[in-house]
Amino acid sequence: MGGQGxxxxxxxxxAGEKASHRKKYLPQTNGxxxxxxxxxxxxxxxxxxxxxxxxxxxxxxxxxxxxxTWRVVQEDMAKVGVVIFIKLFETxxxxxxxxxxFRGQSQETLRESAQLKSHALxxxxxxxxxxxxxxxxxxxKEMLHExxxxxxxxxxxxxxxxxxxxxFIWAIEPVLGDRWTPEVEQAWSDLFKFVSYIMKDAMNF
Ligand code: HEM
Numbered sequence: 299m300g301g302q303g304x305x306x307x308x309x310x311x312x313a314g315e316k317a318s319h320r321k322k323y324l325p326q327t328n329g330x331x332x333x334x335x336x337x338x339x340x341x342x343x344x345x346x347x348x349x350x351x352x353x354x355x356x357x358x359x360x361x362x363x364x365x366x367t368w369r370v371v372q373e374d375m376a377k378v379g380v381v382i383f384i385k386l387f388e389t390x391x392x393x394x395x396x397x398x399x400f401r402g403q404s405q406e407t408l409r410e411s412a413q414l415k416s417h418a419l420x421x422x423x424x425x426x427x428x429x430x431x432x433x434x435x436x437x438x439k440e441m442l443h444e445x446x447x448x449x450x451x452x453x454x455x456x457x458x459x460x461x462x463x464x465x466f467i468w469a470i471e472p473v474l475g476d477r478w479t480p481e482v483e484q485a486w487s488d489l490f491k492f493v494s495y496i497m498k499d500a501m502n503f
Contacts, residue, residue, distance in 0.1 A: 379418025446500030463490025
């Protein structure tokens with residue numbers, strides 16, 4: 299049985315592969331965020347009701363795919379979470395500065411940072427809550443809305459929220475190995491679009 303180390307190795311090794319497959323979901327590196335669910339990158343997003351971006355529109359098949367693959371990702375949750383944020387800080391250094399203690403810190407220091415691991419685990423914990431409450435979409439929306447509102451206090455910018463999903467997808471693809479399919483990728487992409495949409499909606503007020 300492959301241990302955690304081997305999965306992480308695969309995660310790192312996979313980083314340079316299948317680039318074209320991943321490209322469509324990777325964040326742009328020019329500082330502007332991609333349009334998500336019909337929203338323009340200038341953050342002028344219509345209300346949730348107008349956009350019809352609702353968790354129930356997530357198909358039963360997509361729920362199944364995300365739930366099944368999440369069980370695999372969960373085994374390496376902390377490592378995947380740290381990889382996501384290290385990569386995010388590399389491509390978008392301005393996001394690193396939101397976390398006061400991270401300012402000016404090297405990647406090596408951040409890899410060992412308890413606070414980075416803690417936030418990464420909190421993001422993963424939120425993903426877990428979304429998945430375990432698939433049948434209670436109103437509760438999920440309320441939870442994400444409150445979380446988004448708190449991120450205004452943390453000084454996180456609205457645009458940053460769209461960056462997490464693509465990084466998450468980039469990090470889990472090598473962990474999932476043969477289980478990875480375009481359908482799985484789409485399901486995770488749709489879940490993160492939903493998460494960031496609700497959080498952003500709360501941040502815009
Ligand atoms: C790049 C985007 C983000 C930035 C810059 C950011 C920043 C922060 C900061 C500065 C804190 C407070 C200090 C800390 O806990 O380390 C925090 C807390 C937290 N973040 Fe984020 N965050 C981002 C995205 C997310 C996302 C997408 C989620 C969940 C899906 C999330 C979940 C949490 C949670 C659960 C907490 C704990 C405190 C609370 O519940 O309010 N964050 N975040």
